Amino acid sequence: MSPHDQFGNFAGSAETHGTPADVIAPLPRVSIQAFCETPEIARLIEQATGDRRMEKAHVKVQMGGGLAASEAYRNAPTPNVIVIEGDAHRERLLETLDRLSDVCDSDTKVVVIGQVNDVLLYRELMRLGVSDYLVPPLGVVDLVRSLSEIFRAPGADPVGRTIAFVGAKGGVGASTVAHNAAWAMARQLKLDTVVVDLDLAFGTAGLNFNQDPPQGVAEVVFAPDRLDAALVDRLLSKCTEQLSLLAAPATLDRVYDFHEDVFDPLLDILRSNVPCAVLDVPHLWTAWSKRALIAADEVVLVASPDLANLRNAKNLIDLLKTARPNDAPAKLVLNQVSMPKRAEIKATEFAKALDVEPSAIIGFDPQLFGTAANNGQMLAETSPSHKVNDTFLDLAKRLTGKIEAKRSKRNLLDPLMARIPWKKAG
CATH class of the missing domain: 3.40.50.2300 (Response regulator)
Incomplete structure (x- = not known):
């Protein structure tokens, strides 16, 4: 031809x-x-x-x-x-x-x-x-x-990326950070985003987004033979125009012991169909949770500034560096900083010990976070003018590549423009 x-x-x-x-x-x-x-x-x-x-x-x-x-x-x-x-x-x-x-x-x-x-x-x-x-x-x-x-x-780049959030310790607010970052991606960056709650027994994404879908991520893992893009689409619960949820069942009528690659087909489908898939990974160490972190395009480690968090964060960062030598290092979010009457490690010392610059530092604000959780709202809905919303927007930009945002120019454009007579004359 x-x-x-x-x-x-x-x-x-x-x-x-x-x-x-x-x-x-x-x-x-x-x-x-x-x-x-x-x-x-x-x-x-x-x-x-x-x-x-x-x-x-x-x-x-x-x-x-x-x-x-x-x-x-x-x-x-x-x-x-x-x-x-x-x-x-x-x-x-x-x-x-x-x-x-x-x-x-x-x-x-x-x-x-x-x-x-x-x-x-x-x-x-x-x-x-x-x-x-x-x-x-x-x-x-x-x-x-x-x-x-x-x-x-054939050969086209993947549509989107998977971003895994995990806490260095239980109770550090990793789910809250994940959900609010996803909200910023969808509402402020206008990127279609799916939150996947992988804490099947105790997940809170349904509560935080005020959703009670009859189906969710459990149907994906318990019926793998039926899994395809159409099934995933039917299981999504719509939170906003560009934000959807694969909720956890949050029930204890069965145990959730899976093979390590149980979520691989789901993540492949999401990567091919959704610009951003936010994985809310529970604080546990199993073959499948480890694989979900290693396979993610970005990993966000949420920690509070105390000694146990520091130890766990270092272990996780070291493991991810070894398992993902050609990927970007895990990003660190320090949450619940400056809690009254708590002895804590300074943010600068915490980051120095890990040799990682925090991507976000979020202060302790039980009234704001508690109100949002009890109302089934995101922080931007509960208090639209609060400065923490800027923190989540900045984090969302970092995770989606928008922090680099504006390019100087497409590099290949300069030689072409130089060959045009009117450009040379100017």
């Missing part, structure tokens, strides 16, 4: 595609924001949101093109996918992408709808990191296929 034919399969109308529409994979739970220049493209994207394969995606359509996108994300995290409508001028399109690269998060995918069916331009945009370049005439199926292939094509 010639390069032009390959490009035609990306940029042509629905009739140019050889793949039937019914084999397009559904999109995962991702956020998509489109910035259009013309009403026609805006209508096309609106129509695409009604396609059955777009059911789980959160789509927002607005006008203004690339300039509006650059302004919108100057002080806000970018979604999973940005769709930009460009015009027929190659230089303006590249300049638009140049501006967008200044404010675009590193893991955001960009799809460009242009007006020039140019193989060389297509190849250059691919080298810049653009995920796809589409040219009218364009149908709903073309757009849905393009968005689907970003996530479902």
